[in-house]
Amino acid sequence: MTLANEQNGPAARSDERLKKVSTLTGVLRRPELGAVAGLVLVTVFFLLTANPAMFTLAGVVNFMAPAAQLGILAVGAALLMIGGEFDLSIGSMVAFAGLVFGTALVVWQVPLSLAILVAIAFAVFIGVTNAQLTMRTGLPSFIVTLAFLFILRGLTLVGLKWASGGATQLRGMKEAVADSPLAPLFSGDAFPGLFAWLAEAGIIDTFPNGTPKVPGIPVEILWFVAIALLATWVLLRTRFGNWIFASGGDPRAARKSGVPVARVKTTLFVITALCSTLVAILTVLDAGSTDARRGFQKEFEAIIAAVIGGCLLTGGYGSAIGAFFGSIVFGMVLIGLTYTSIDQDWYLVFLGGMLLTAVVFNNVIRKRVTGER
Amino acid sequence: MSTSQTPLVEVRNLVKHFGSVIALNGVSMNVYPNEVLCLLGDNGAGKSTLINTLAGVHKPTSGDFLVDGQPRLFSGPRDALDAGIATVYQDLAMIPLMSVTRNFFMGREPMVGFGPFKRMNMDEADNVTRDEMHKIGIDVRDPQQAVGTLSGGERQCVAIARAVYFGAKVLILDEPTSALGVAQTSMVLKYINQVRAKGLGVIFITHNVRHAYAVGNRFTVLNRGKTLGTYTKDAIGIEALQNLMAGGKELQSLSEELGGTI
Ligand SMILES: Nc1ncnc2c1ncn2[C@@H]1O[C@H](COP(=O)(O)OP(=O)(O)OP(=O)(O)O)[C@@H](O)[C@H]1O
Ligand SMILES: [Mg+2]
Numbered sequence: 001m002t003l004a005n006e007q008n009g010p011a012a013r014s015d016e017r018l019k020k021v022s023t024l025t026g027v028l029r030r031p032e033l034g035a036v037a038g039l040v041l042v043t044v045f046f047l048l049t050a051n052p053a054m055f056t057l058a059g060v061v062n063f064m065a066p067a068a069q070l071g072i073l074a075v076g077a078a079l080l081m082i083g084g085e086f087d088l089s090i091g092s093m094v095a096f097a098g099l100v101f102g103t104a105l106v107v108w109q110v111p112l113s114l115a116i117l118v119a120i121a122f123a124v125f126i127g128v129t130n131a132q133l134t135m136r137t138g139l140p141s142f143i144v145t146l147a148f149l150f151i152l153r154g155l156t157l158v159g160l161k162w163a164s165g166g167a168t169q170l171r172g173m174k175e176a177v178a179d180s181p182l183a184p185l186f187s188g189d190a191f192p193g194l195f196a197w198l199a200e201a202g203i204i205d206t207f208p209n210g211t212p213k214v215p216g217i218p219v220e221i222l223w224f225v226a227i228a229l230l231a232t233w234v235l236l237r238t239r240f241g242n243w244i245f246a247s248g249g250d251p252r253a254a255r256k257s258g259v260p261v262a263r264v265k266t267t268l269f270v271i272t273a274l275c276s277t278l279v280a281i282l283t284v285l286d287a288g289s290t291d292a293r294r295g296f297q298k299e300f301e302a303i304i305a306a307v308i309g310g311c312l313l314t315g316g317y318g319s320a321i322g323a324f325f326g327s328i329v330f331g332m333v334l335i336g337l338t339y340t341s342i343d344q345d346w347y348l349v350f351l352g353g354m355l356l357t358a359v360v361f362n363n364v365i366r367k368r369v370t371g372e373r
Numbered sequence: 374m375s376t377s378q379t380p381l382v383e384v385r386n387l388v389k390h391f392g393s394v395i396a397l398n399g400v401s402m403n404v405y406p407n408e409v410l411c412l413l414g415d416n417g418a419g420k421s422t423l424i425n426t427l428a429g430v431h432k433p434t435s436g437d438f439l440v441d442g443q444p445r446l447f448s449g450p451r452d453a454l455d456a457g458i459a460t461v462y463q464d465l466a467m468i469p470l471m472s473v474t475r476n477f478f479m480g481r482e483p484m485v486g487f488g489p490f491k492r493m494n495m496d497e498a499d500n501v502t503r504d505e506m507h508k509i510g511i512d513v514r515d516p517q518q519a520v521g522t523l524s525g526g527e528r529q530c531v532a533i534a535r536a537v538y539f540g541a542k543v544l545i546l547d548e549p550t551s552a553l554g555v556a557q558t559s560m561v562l563k564y565i566n567q568v569r570a571k572g573l574g575v576i577f578i579t580h581n582v583r584h585a586y587a588v589g590n591r592f593t594v595l596n597r598g599k600t601l602g603t604y605t606k607d608a609i610g611i612e613a614l615q616n617l618m619a620g621g622k623e624l625q626s627l628s629e630e631l632g633g634t635i
Contacts, residue, residue: 237492238492238493242478254468256430257480
C-alpha cells in the first residue's frame with residue numbers, strides 16, 4: 001500500500017498513461033463536426049460555382065428561410081433521435097397542425113392566440129399518443145409513427161374537405177389575423193426599422209426607390225436560431241439533457257440509475273409534434289392558406305439533417321447544433337443550385353449522397369468515442 | 374442487531390413471476406442498520422431478482438415489502454433511490470456512450486444557478502468523481518471519457534463508488550467484486566465495513582464464501598427461489614456455509630478431485 005501511496009501522491013492528477021489530448025482531437029470528438037465540415041464544403045462549392053448574388057444579404061435570406069423551416073423540425077427530430085426514438089409522422093403532423101390551426105382561425109373564427117392554443121393542445125395529444133403506443137406495445141417507434149404518417153395525412157385530407165366544403169385547400173388566414181397583436185411573432189419580417197435605417201445609411205442594398213431589398217429578417221429564421229440554441233443548452237447543460245442521452249444510450253440502465261425514461265421519451269415526442277405545429281403556424285400564416293401536401297416528406301429531410309448533424313440511428317449520441325448546420329446545408333443546396341447552371345434535380349442525388357457519407361462518418365466517430373472493441 | 378430495532382428493509386413471502394417463470398417463490402429476509410447481510414446461493418437461485426425488487430426495478434407479484442416498518446411499493450428505481458436505497462447492479466447499469474462523470478451522477482445531477490439558468494455543475498461533478506474513484510483505488514485519467522472505454526473492473530468501480538456515494542440508508546451490492554483486481558477487491562470489502570460502521574444496512578451478494586465470512590454479520594441463503602435459512606455468524610461455520618451456498622451439492626468430493634484447490 002505504501003508503494004501505491006507514493007505513486008498516487010500529490011502528482012496523481014497527471015497520469016503517465018494519459019496522452020496529452022490536443023485541442024484538435026477534442027474538436028474531432030464533437031458530434032457536430034461532420035455537419036460543420038459539410039457546411040464548409042458546400043459553401044466553398046457555391047462560392048466557386050454560383051452567381052455571387054447567392055452570398056449577398058438577399059441571397060442568404062433566400063436560402064436561410066427554407067433551412068429554417070426544415071431546421072425547426074430537424075432540431076426536434078435530433079432530440080428525439082438522441083433519446084433513442086424516431087418520429088416519421090413529423091411531416092404529416094405539419095399538415096395536420098395546419099388543418100387544426102386553419103380551421104380554428106377561419107371556420108371557428110377564434111382569435112389567433114386561441115387558435116395557437118388549440119393547435120398546441122392537438123400536438124400534445126398526438127405526441128403523447130405516439131409515445132404511449134410506442135412504450136406500451138414495446139414496438140419500435142419507427143413502425144408506430146409510420147402508421148401515424150398515413151393516419152395524420154389521411155385525417156388532414158378528410159378534415160380539409162369537411163372544413164372547406166369539398167376542396168383540399170383552406171384559405172383566408174391572412175385576413176383572419178390581420179389585426180392580431182400576436183401576428184408579428186409568427187409572420188413577416190423582424191426588425192424592419194433597423195433594416196430601413198441600414199438602407200438609408202447605405203449599408204445594405206436598396207431598390208431604386210430607396211426601400212431596402214431585404215425588409216427585415218424573416219421571423220422563422222429567428223425561431224430557428226432560438227430553438228437550436230435552446231436545444232443545445234438543454235442537451236449539454238441541464239439535467240433533462242443528461243436524461244435524454246441516457247434514455248437513448250441504454251434505457252434499462254438509465255431507468256435503474258433513476259432516470260424517468262418514460263417521462264423523458266414522452267416529452268420528446270411532444271416536442272417533435274410541437275416543432276411541427278410551429279412550422280405549420282409559420283408557413284400557414286406566411287402563405288395565408290393550408291393544403292394537404294404541406295410538410296410532405298419533411299420527416300425524411302428532418303431525420304437526414306439530424307444524421308448529418310451527428311445523430312446516431314441507434315440513439316444516445318448526437319447534437320442539436322449539428323442538426324442546425326445540417327439544415328443550413330440543405331437550404332444552401334436546394335436554393336444554391338438555382339444560382340448555378342446545374343440542373344436542379346441533382347438536389348435529390350446530393351441528398352442521398354450526403355446521407356450515406358454522414359452515416360459512414362458517424363460510425364467511425366462513434367467507434368472513436370467509445371473505443372469500441 | 375437487537376430485535377427491538379425495526380429493519381431498514383424487510384420482505385416476507387415475496388413472490389415474483391416472469392410470465393411462466395417463477396423466479397422467487399416465497400422469500401423472506403431483512404436487514405437492520407449497522408449490519409452486513411450476505412445474500413448467498415447458487416446461480417439462478419433468485420438473488421438478483423430479489424435485490425432488483427428491493428431496488429424498485431421489478432414490482433413483486435405478491436408478498437409484503439416494508440421500508441422502516443411501513444409497507445411500500447416503489448413505482449421505479451427512482452423511488453428507491455429517493456428512499457436512500459442505492460444499488461450496484463450485476464449488469465452495472467452504466468451507459469457506455471456517456472462520460473464517467475455523467476454516469477456517476479446519473480439521475481442525481483448537481484445543479485447551480487437559479488430559474489431558467491439552472492445548469493449542471495460539471496466542474497464539481499468532475500472533481501467528486503475523480504476523488505471518489507481515487508478513494509476506491511482507480512485513477513480516472515479523464516472523467517469526461519466515455520464509460521465504454523473503461524476496463525471491466527474500472528467500470529465496476531464506477532458503479533460501486535457511485536452507490537457508496539449516494540447510499541444514504543441501504544447499500545445493495547450484487548457481486549460487486551466479480552471483475553476486480555486484488556487491491557480493488559480488498560478496498561471494496563473495506564468499504565463495506567466502513568459503510569456499515571456509519572450505520573447503514575448493507576446487502577452483499579457474492580459467490581466467494583471467504584469474502585462473505587470476512588464482512589458479513591448474517592447470511593441468508595437462497596435456493597431455487599426460496600429462503601433456505603438465515604444464520605448469524607456465530608451460529609454457522611465457514612464450511613457449513615459453503616455447503617449451503619452450493620445448494621447441498623456435494624462439494625467435498627469435487628474439491629478432492631481437483632486437488633483441494635477450491
Ligand atoms: N426477466 C426475466 N424473465 C424471465 N426469467 C427471469 C428473468 N429474470 C430472472 N429470471 C429467472 O429467474 C431465476 C433467478 O434469476 P436471478 O438472476 O435472480 O439469479 P441469481 O441468483 O442472481 O443468479 P447468479 O448468481 O447467476 O447471478 C433464473 O432462473 C432466471 O432465468
Ligand atoms: Mg445474479
